Amino acid sequence: DTEVTQTPKHLVMGMTNKKSLKCEQHMGHRAMYWYKQKAKKPPELMFVYSYEKLSINESVPSRFSPECPNSSLLNLHLHALQPEDSALYLCASSQDRWEGANYGYTFGSGTRLTVV
Amino acid sequence: GQNIDQPTEMTATEGAIVQINCTYQTSGFNGLFWYQQHAGEAPTFLSYNVLDGLEEKGRFSSFLSRSKGYSYLLLKELQMKDSASYLCAVRENYGQNFVFGPGTRLSVLP
Numbered sequence: 001d002t003e004v005t006q007t008p009k010h011l012v013m014g015m016t017n018k019k020s021l022k023c024e025q026h027m028g029h030r031a032m033y034w035y036k037q038k039a040k041k042p043p044e045l046m047f048v049y050s051y052e053k054l055s056i057n058e059s060v061p062s063r064f065s066p067e068c069p070n071s072s073l074l075n076l077h078l079h080a081l082q083p084e085d086s087a088l089y090l091c092a093s094s095q096d097r098w099e100g101a102n103y104g105y106t107f108g109s110g111t112r113l114t115v116v
Numbered sequence: 117g118q119n120i121d122q123p124t125e126m127t128a129t130e131g132a133i134v135q136i137n138c139t140y141q142t143s144g145f146n147g148l149f150w151y152q153q154h155a156g157e158a159p160t161f162l163s164y165n166v167l168d169g170l171e172e173k174g175r176f177s178s179f180l181s182r183s184k185g186y187s188y189l190l191l192k193e194l195q196m197k198d199s200a201s202y203l204c205a206v207r208e209n210y211g212q213n214f215v216f217g218p219g220t221r222l223s224v225l226p
Contacts, residue, residue, distance in 0.1 A: 042217060045213055048213055104164060109157060110158055
């Protein structure tokens with residue numbers, strides 16, 4: 001298995017809702033990432049988990065709450081979002097944060113989130 | 117901090133060769149990556165350079181000059197399916213995450 005699987009693919013939620021995005025990989029990767037991407041913009045890093053521990057939080061608002069239950073799963077819990085949070089949310093994984101040459105992240109296909 | 121610059125848009129003809137440039141200014145350097153992203157899809161890893169020179173992978177090649185803070189992605193024998201955004205990303209230090217440049221939207225015309 002060489003994929004990162006994200007569910008759901010599309011999500012519409014109200015500003016008072018609570019929802020979760022899920023990401024799963026079975027490549028034995030020990031680093032997992034959440035990125036946010038607005039239309040026609042590059043991905044922006046949100047969180048990095050390394051060996052199931054949060055190692056980077058790029059000043060993301062608390063209405064986004066990441067969770068890494070085990071080495072294969074990464075969740076992003078959403079609560080009280082704003083319309084401007086509408087974006088494509090990408091999950092990625094890599095062998096670990098200190099890989100040597102010639103590697104790249106494996107990205108999931110993303111969850112397109114619309115906040116209404 | 118990092119400053120990564122790429123042209124916003126480029127247009128080329130099917131069968132032609134196109135070069136997408138990336139310049140960067142960073143406090144450290146530990147690798148430069150190129151990704152391809154089709155609209156609405158996930159980025160796909162294309163290449164990685166950490167030493168000066170050219171890396172070739174089929175129709176795609178990537179070049180790096182660390183002294184000039186410069187890289188390019190060369191696409192040969194362009195196909196319509198190459199129409200996508202091409203993202204340059206730089207890692208400052210070993211073990212750290214990398215940061216994406218603004219991306220170049222390439223349109224391949226018949």
